[in-house]
Amino acid sequence: MLQVGVTGGIGSGKSTVCKIFQSLGIPVYDADSRAKKLMQENGQLVHLIKNEFGNDSYLASGEINRDYLAKVAFADPEKVKKLNALVHPVVADDYSKWVSDQTANYVVKEAALLIESGSYLQLDKLIAVTAPTQLRIARIKSRDSFRSQQEIEAIIANQLSDEERESKADFIIKNDESELLIAQVLRLDKQFRQS
Numbered sequence: 143m144l145q146v147g148v149t150g151g152i153g154s155g156k157s158t159v160c161k162i163f164q165s166l167g168i169p170v171y172d173a174d175s176r177a178k179k180l181m182q183e184n185g186q187l188v189h190l191i192k193n194e195f196g197n198d199s200y201l202a203s204g205e206i207n208r209d210y211l212a213k214v215a216f217a218d219p220e221k222v223k224k225l226n227a228l229v230h231p232v233v234a235d236d237y238s239k240w241v242s243d244q245t246a247n248y249v250v251k252e253a254a255l256l257i258e259s260g261s262y263l264q265l266d267k268l269i270a271v272t273a274p275t276q277l278r279i280a281r282i283k284s285r286d287s288f289r290s291q292q293e294i295e296a297i298i299a300n301q302l303s304d305e306e307r308e309s310k311a312d313f314i315i316k317n318d319e320s321e322l323l324i325a326q327v328l329r330l331d332k333q334f335r336q337s
Contacts, residue, residue: 144248144337145241145264146330149256150271151301152294153278153285155317159271160252162327169244173253173261177233181206190228195221230259237261248334257302257310266337269330270311272304273318 148163150156160170180187182205191199198210215221241249256262273281275298282294289297308314315326 143241143244143246144266144334146248146250146334147256147262147265147268148250148252148271149254149262149268149307149311150273150317151278151304151307152254152297153282154271154273154304155281155315155323156252156254156271159269159315159317159323159327160250162324163250163331166327166331167246168248168250168331169246170250170252171237171240173233173237173251173256176236177229178206180232180236181229184232187228187232191225194224194228226255226259230261234261234264248337254301257307262310267312267334268310269313269315270304270307271315271317272308273316277318 148156148160150159157172160172164170181191182188182200188200195211195214199207199214201207211225215225237251251261251265253259253261256265256268262268278298279291279294282289283291286294313330315323315330317323
C-alpha cells in the first residue's frame with residue numbers, strides 16, 4: 143500500500159488538504175492529534191514523560207498540563223528534542239498498526255514534523271503544502287485568535303522554511319490562492335490510485 147506524507151508549516155493548509163483526501167475516501171492519519179491522545183492514554187509514555195519532566199506534566203484529571211510543559215520543555219530546544227524522542231517512537235508504532243488495518247489504494251499521514259522527525263523516510267511519497275508567510279499569519283490569526291502576532295512569527299521562525307520542505311518533497315501543493323486546492327489534490331489522487 144502506497145504511503146503518502148503531507149507536511150507544511152503552521153497555517154499552510156495541510157489539514158485542509160488532508161480533509162480533501164478524506165472526502166475522496168482516503169484514510170488519513172493525523173500524527174499530531176494522535177500524539178496528543180497517546181501522551182494522555184499510553185501508560186508507558188505518560189510514565190516516561192513524568193520521569194523526564196516531572197509529575198506536574200499532567201493535571202489531576204490526567205490531561206497534559208500544556209502551560210507547564212510549555213515552560214519546562216518547549217522553551218528549550220534540547221528539551222523539545224527529548225520530548226520528541228519519547229513521543230515519536232510511540233506514534234510510529236501506532237501509525238504502523240493503523241496502516242495494517244487499512245484497505246484503501248493508499249493512505250495519507252499528516253504531520254507538521256515529518257521531515258524533522260525523519261519519519262518521512264518510511265513513506266513512499268511526500269507532499270509539502272506551502273503558502274506565503276503573510277497569508278499563513280492571516281490564517282492563523284483568524285483561526286487562533288488567542289495567538290499574538292509575535293507568537294505566530296516565533297512559531298514560523300522555529301519551523302523549517304518552505305524551501306527546506308520543498309527540497310525533500312516529491313510533490314508541492316501551493317496554497318497561495320492562485321489555484322484551487324481541490325484541483326491540485328485531485329491530480330495527485332489520480333496519480334496515487336494508479337501507482
